Amino acid sequence: MKIAAHVDENGTPLPLTRKGRVQLYDNDEGAWRLVGEFPFELPGDGSLGPLRASLNALARRLGDWRVLLSGEVRGFAYSYLQDQFGVRPWRSDGALVAQLTAVAAAEEKRAAEACACPSGDSPSSCGGCGGARSTVVPMGGPGVRPVDRLDGSRSFDLIAAMAVDSRLNSRLALMPLLTEEPFRPIEIRLDHRPRWFARDLDELGLTFTEETRDGALFITVTAEGGDTP
Template sequence: MKIAVCVDRDGEPAALFKGQAVRLYQQSGDTWVLRREILLDLRADEGLAALKLALHTVWSRLEDCREVLLREVRGIGCVILQDDMGVRLWRSEGALAEQLDNVGRKIQETPRVEASGCGCGGRGRAPEASGQPDPAPDPEVVAPGHLRVDLAALLAADTRRNSRDLLAPLLEARAFERLDIVCEHLPRWFDSTLARLDLQADVQPEGAFLCARVVPVPAAAQGGCSRS
């Protein structure tokens, strides 16, 4: 079994954009042997194409390893790893040796299932991965007709969830006058779904996150949908 780990300068699990290197470990009996270490220099402000190229370059040297341990699973880099490269991400905090053992057990217990949409979250949690997610709670009712979903928190609470499963049923039902969605980034399928359903979104910063206010397109304007 092989696990790649994004590590900081102290050699402990790190978030993708805070990591100094990616280490590839292979299990040998009860120990984990370091096979190689690749320096990591990712910048959150570089363009999407450059970020994809950098990630593909690093992971092409990891001997087809598709299990990655990170301190945080959040942001566009995680979307690229999961959706474009088929990598399974494990979020965990703590000493590296202990977390390698924990994730190794989880890998053996959990069948590998291809992700359908982005499952990136944040806000810290013990190791988890694909399988049947826990049922998501109903959206918060802010006022009659006004709903709110903290997508970032829902994804962080259970890494087996993905944005499409959480949001698509709400959008399809259109049982709201306004739906606020708190997230780290909007899913790639979001705009096309809004256009198909005659919905539109105004996206504004909310602290470290984004808040997309989704409302029906006014009847007079239907036939075209744009995101502000």
């Protein structure tokens, strides 16, 4: 098992927004070995361009390490790493070695559950290990995912997504959809426009219109110069 950990000088996991070091651990020989490390801290000005560039650089330096132990697991940075690069963030408590062991056990359980099939079915027939299955977990939890439309656009119910998963916030749920390439126009149902929305969409080169229907706010996001569906 290979696990990366973003930690301070005492080995305590830190959020990516705080200055620390990313340490690369491997336990292929039965014990955790530190095989590499490098300093890391996300830019603090909140601008989306530098943030994405920093995360892209981090993903390249992680290489084969696709499990990240950190002091936080929520927010755009973690969602972006998971959605774009398949990096799975984890947070635990206790001494670093104990946390690495706990995360490794949780990863093994996650993998086993991903392979599970109904009784009598083989993994290849039900889409478990060895079969065709998506490696990207849709934001918002089971049953709440973007809906494809015939014209190529999509719709997404943020109100329903956040009702299903209380851990979500608007940025965590929406940014993977807004930064997906190629971008497709999307209509979002929500109860209010988030404070970050207009600024971040401007940085992404996106524009939006909004209207109120049936007591909810509907925002349609398109690329600048694109056609509104």
